[in-house]
Amino acid sequence: MRFLLNSLADIDSQLKAIPNNGHGLGKLYLFQGNPAKIFRRLNEQYQLNKICFEQDCEPIWNRRDDSVRALCHELGIEAVEKVSHTLWDPRTVISTNGGIPPLTYQMFLHTVEIIGPPPRPVEDPDWEGVEFLQLEESMLSKLNAFRNIPSPEDFDIVPENICYVAKVNWQGGERQALLHLAERLKVEERAFKGGYYLPNQANPNIVESPKSMSAHLRFGCLSVRRFYWSVHDLFKNVQIEAFYHHIQMAGGEHITGQLIWREYFYTMSVNNPFYDRMEENPICLNIPWAEPNSEHLERWRSGHTGFPIIDSAMRQLLAEGWLHHTLRNTVAMFLTRGALWQSWEHGLQHFLKYLLDADWSVCAGNWMWVSSSAFERLLDTSLVSCPIAFSKRLDPKGEYIRQYVPELANVPQEYIHEPWRMSQELQEQCECVIGVQYPERIVDLAKVSKRNTLAMKALKQALIADGAPAEGPPHCRPSNAEEVHQFFWLVD
Known part of the structure; x- marks a missing residue:
């Protein structure tokens, strides 16, 4: 929300800097409410000729935009929609x-x-000769307009994760x-x-x-x-x-x-309003994920899985609202087919809530791909990013891990990716006793990897038995193996 309000404040300040033929400065007006109702009230007062807006192609916004188009048609207002x-x-x-x-x-x-x-x-537009309308105070009150750019607190939005220190302020x-x-x-x-x-x-x-x-x-x-x-x-x-x-x-x-x-x-996603879920989603394979495990989900969301690269990434997400795409793939794979065998829908909702750049279409598409629910070639877990090996490759010195998991600050580099390998004496010296200062591993990776592989194989065989081709049922998939390796940053 703060990033969005920063963006609106920037527009407002640029409009105010435009010379306006002696009629006052430009201004960005912000209204809270149903767009069609607000435009109707504005039209009653000012007789609107044209409403211009950007195309929002995601189906979740269709009802909002359709209502504005219908209003324009009803009132004879020209609707200009640009891609x-x-x-x-x-x-x-x-x-x-x-x-x-x-x-x-x-x-x-x-x-x-x-x-x-x-x-x-x-x-950039040429503002020469453009006159900016100044709305009367009475109209601002009727339309529930903000007098100035609001703050997150004006929407009762306050920081949730004050215990995590942001390293980057977007x-x-x-x-x-x-x-x-x-x-x-x-x-x-x-x-x-x-x-x-x-x-x-x-x-x-x-x-x-x-x-x-x-x-x-x-x-x-x-x-x-x-x-x-x-x-x-x-x-x-x-x-x-x-x-x-x-x-x-x-x-x-x-x-x-x-x-x-x-x-x-x-x-x-453009013609698929069910793109963000398994049910009724025509491109999604309905993998039989485990029933929601509240403990596993909460430990994953909060960054307390016992796997340092997963925990540091999830805490960065909570603190800063952003993750490198390689880390997004890693934590998504861990939640789904890589370890916890939980539905990708849980992860998507968490990402949509906290990621600054969470486009509905892109975010849902990535989750379906990583979980093998869509955009994948085969129903198996052969291309799984092991969080330990990946951590050693991506963060060999443990610099990233130490930034976001202070419990591991004193752990030697040799053990930073696998702190459970430290002796009890060394754990005490480092003030990182496993199960006390830092959590035990949430799962045994070797066991769950074997379990998940068998589950994927069983699903594939069931689909083939129902008449699907050997490479899996028709669905969106990569064009070739190279795409998969590039997407997941995998080692040959």
């Missing part, structure tokens, strides 16, 4: 693919290639987003010159301040088209420079791959 939250209009992608969503990423790439490159971002707003983009492009440029792309994926760094743009994209602080074309233009310039210096460079067809995956998940 700007995505690179392409998902409905255009679906119609180009013959009326159905592309079932694989490669099919999606083929479809958008037919459509053509996304439009470039437009320039700030919303276009100006912050553009500063962040400039830093991100420096990282992209170093990667291009070093002969690789997608640096956040190729060489994930979970210790330094994140360079992710996802929160800014989610709230519209940064145009996704600006991000897309900034990276592509940068790559082209680096290519030209390399050509003049006779340096070979890899092709750039995947340099914005993560943005394309975002588009893919949006497209898959």
Whole structure:
């Protein structure tokens, strides 16, 4: 909420800085209530001619937007809806693919290639001659408008997790987003010159301040088209420079791959209001997860599983509202097919509540993929990220773990990923007695891994017995094994 309000305050301050022909400064008006009812009252007072809004393609917002469209039709107001939250209009992608969503990423790439490159971002608007309306106090009162940009406390929202110290304080707003983009492009440029792309994926760094743009994209602080074309233009310039210096460079067809995956998940959800659940979701395999285990779920949510990389990640989420995507995959796999065998729906709801960048479509799509419920090729657990091995690879010195799990601050590097291996004497010396200062492991990984593998095999055999093909029933799946390895950052 604070990030959103930062973003609105940034818009308001930019509007107030616009000269307004002597009619006063611009202002962002914020109303709380049903949009259609508010527009109806505004129309009664000011006779509206046009209402402009951004397309929100996710089906969970259809009722809201349909009510505004219906109002405009009823009152003869022009409704202008623009596609700007995505690179392409998902409905255009679906119609180009013959009326159905592309079932694989490669099919999606083929479809958008037919459509053509996304439009470039437009320039800043020319405000010359624009007059800003000043609403009367009586109208503000009638419409329950905020006089100033509200705070989270105005909505009775207070910090939940004051026991966790945030290492990164995210700030919303276009100006912050553009500063962040400039830093991100420096990282992209170093990667291009070093002969690789997608640096956040190729060489994930979970210790330094994140360079992710996802929160800014989610709230519209940064145009996704600006991000897309900034990276592509940068790559082209680096290519030209390399050509003049006779340096070979890899092709750039995947340099914005993560943005394309975002588009893919949006497209898959656009006509599916049940995309965030198992029941009635046509693309989701109904894996028979265990009954909800309240203790396991609470220990996972709060970061007290006894596995350091899981606990540090879950505590970072609570403190900062963000996680590197490799960590998201790790904690999601641990909750579902990797260890606890709990439904991905529990994890999705937790992520939607706490993640700054939690797009409904992208977040649900990732959870279905990681849990093998959709977007996966095979129903098995062979490609499982072991939290211990992954932790040693991603955070070899334990710097990240110590940032978010202070109970392990004194644990030697040799044991930081497996503190239960310390002798009782060493545990006492480090003030990290397992079961006292730091929790026992929530499960025996070897046992649950075997159990989960057998459960997946049994489900696959049951589906085949019901007539499904050997590779599993028809559903959304990766185009090839390379996609899976890139997505999960797996070792060959």
